[in-house]
Amino acid sequence: RKEVEQDPGPFNVPEGATVAFNCTYSNSASQSFFWYRQDCRKEPKLLMSVYSSGNEDGRFTAQLNRASQYISLLIRDSKLSDSATYLCVVNTGGQGSWGKLQFGAGTQVVVTP
Amino acid sequence: DAGVTQSPTHLIKTRGQQVTLRCSPISGHKSVSWYQQVLGQGPQFIFQYYEKEERGRGNFPDRFSARQFPNYSSELNVNALLLGDSALYLCASSLGRTGELFFGEGSRLTVL
Numbered sequence: 001r002k003e004v005e006q007d008p009g010p011f012n013v014p015e016g017a018t019v020a021f022n023c024t025y026s027n028s029a030s031q032s033f034f035w036y037r038q039d040c041r042k043e044p045k046l047l048m049s050v051y052s053s054g055n056e057d058g059r060f061t062a063q064l065n066r067a068s069q070y071i072s073l074l075i076r077d078s079k080l081s082d083s084a085t086y087l088c089v090v091n092t093g094g095q096g097s098w099g100k101l102q103f104g105a106g107t108q109v110v111v112t113p
Numbered sequence: 114d115a116g117v118t119q120s121p122t123h124l125i126k127t128r129g130q131q132v133t134l135r136c137s138p139i140s141g142h143k144s145v146s147w148y149q150q151v152l153g154q155g156p157q158f159i160f161q162y163y164e165k166e167e168r169g170r171g172n173f174p175d176r177f178s179a180r181q182f183p184n185y186s187s188e189l190n191v192n193a194l195l196l197g198d199s200a201l202y203l204c205a206s207s208l209g210r211t212g213e214l215f216f217g218e219g220s221r222l223t224v225l
Contacts, residue, residue, distance in 0.1 A: 004155075034213075043203060043216035044156065087155050100169045101146070101214065103155030 001026055004090050006104035013078045013111050020074040021107045023088030033064055034089040035073050038106065044087055047073075078111045085109070115140070117206050117217035125223045126194050134189045134220045138206030144168075145187040146214065147179055148203040156203055162187055163209065191222075199224045 006023040013019040025033075033050035048055065050062040050071050061074040071090075075082055085106040092102050118137045126132055138145050144163040148156035158171040162181035176192045185206075191198055201221050205214035 043218050044214075045216070046213045049213075100158045100161065100171060102158065103148075105153070105155045 002104075003027060003092060003102045004088055004104040006088050006107045008105060009108040009110075011107065011109045013075075013082075013109060015078055015080060015111055015113055017078050018074065018076050019078060019109060020072060021086070021109075022070050022072045023104050023107075024068075024070045025088075025090045025092075025102070026069070027090070027092045027102075028066075028069060030069075030090045030092050032091040033062075033071050034101075035060075035062060035071075036087040036089055036103070038085045038087055040085075044103075047086070075109070078109075080111050080113065083109060083111045117204055117215050119202075119204050119217035119220050121220055122218065123221045123223075125225060127225050128194055128196060130194050130224075131190065131192045132194060132222060134191075134202050134204075134222075136187045136189070136204030136206075136217060138185050138187070138204075139215055142206035142208055142215070143185055144207045144209055145181055145185065146205045146207070147187070147189045148205065148216075149173075150201040150203055150219070152200075159189065194224045196224050198222065 035047040036044040037047045038044040048057045054063045059076045063072045087106045088104040146161040147159040150156040160179040161169040165181045179189045181187045201219040203219045205216045
């Protein structure tokens, strides 16, 4: 079983619509969580960290459910520029350890006019 | 400010050869991590270095090695290249243990 699993998509989303997708992680000791965005043939860039209480950054909302071990990302009012692959990232280290960042394979989002 | 820089950007090698990839972190960042990204997959963790010490190693064979220099730059070496080593090799720097990684544009390795 992969440590971080994501629905690969693609999620085809009309411009202006809302899209949401999840990722699941297997290591219950995971301490920190992130969403990264990767454009085609570019490097990943941090979109947002994910906090236990959930957090919002503009049109993007991230949620963490530790009990069920999943993280979600919701994009409201989708823009054409939101088309990208969204990588779910989990730090699998336990408290006090360096751990390592585990990336999911990514969820592709395609926003259409 | 300069971001993470990697060299070379593209290279082609043949099976059995050796390759060295280089990375310069963002100024002030003491942690450098290396990732391998195969087409269609997410980046896979190879190594993390902090203050010149190895802090983490992923599930890669001993053909992969790395080091970090006093100026915090880093090299990734891969010996006895296999076709399956063809990938985008990403270097990322950060301030420390966790948190935001800043990636370079990567070195795209093709093994023939």
